[in-house]
Amino acid sequence: MLIDLMKKSIPDYETTLPISKKQIRFRPLLVKEEKYISEIMELSNNISEKIYCLSKLVDSCCDTHINSMNISIYDFQHILTEIRRKSINEVLNIKINCPYTGESIPVQINLDELILNKFHPEKKMNFLVNDTIQITFDLPKVSDLIKTNGEFKTQSGFKKLVSLCLTGVETKKEKIDLNLYSDEDKEQFIDLLSRTDYDEIRKFLLNGLYKFNVSYITSDGIGREVVVADFINFLKFYLATLI
Secondary structure (H helix, E strand, O other): OHHHHHHHHOOOEEEEOOOOOOEEEEOOOOHHHHHHHHHHHHOOOOHHHHHHHHHHHHHHHEOOOOOHHHOEHHHHHHHHHHHHHHHOOOEEEEEEEOOOOOOEEEEEEEHHHHHHOOOOOOOEEEEEEOOOEEEEEEOOEHHHHHHHOOOOOOHHHHHHHHHHHEEEEEOOOOEEOHHHOOHHHHHHHHHOOOHHHHHHHHHHHHOOOOOEEEEEEOOOOOEEEEEEOOHHHHHHHHHHOOO
């Protein structure tokens, strides 16, 4: 009875995941999530372990079972942002190091504006290679991010991510069962793409991440702007304002 009384007093909210279009119900962070937050803060620089703990935190806060490991990174960032908004507030007050002057600058980001003005990418991409092979890629999932340890900026890390997002290969005569091929086979297949096709894939996959501009003025009076356009920096922003 005591537990039921507390459960009834906890607010719950609804949001629609922008990629999967699934409606989910979630609640703010409670004391029970402190264990995940503590684990995240105590971990070293192992991005995979941090993301795994964040995934557990999301699952704990969602009344609707979503298995966050299997949703797109974009949907994952969306629900993380929503949980943060309802648990603390809509405004992030943090400091960044200016890449131009090196000084530490206090900045403010409004999450409401970020969500309202966000471009939503396509869920998957299909394109033809030399008019003979159709290739399909899905947006990266949270599990893909864990497998690559978030190493989007290295050539080998990004190529591994591309191979993980490869979900379909078809010719005019057959549909290839990718379950029969190893990750190494898929990476070798990716190696044979043209640079133009690879650049198109890169653009699609990176569009599946939240991006936001941070504007500020440095001590020399110059207005400057940096773009947070990868998951690792998003994660740093998120964790810095989680507690």
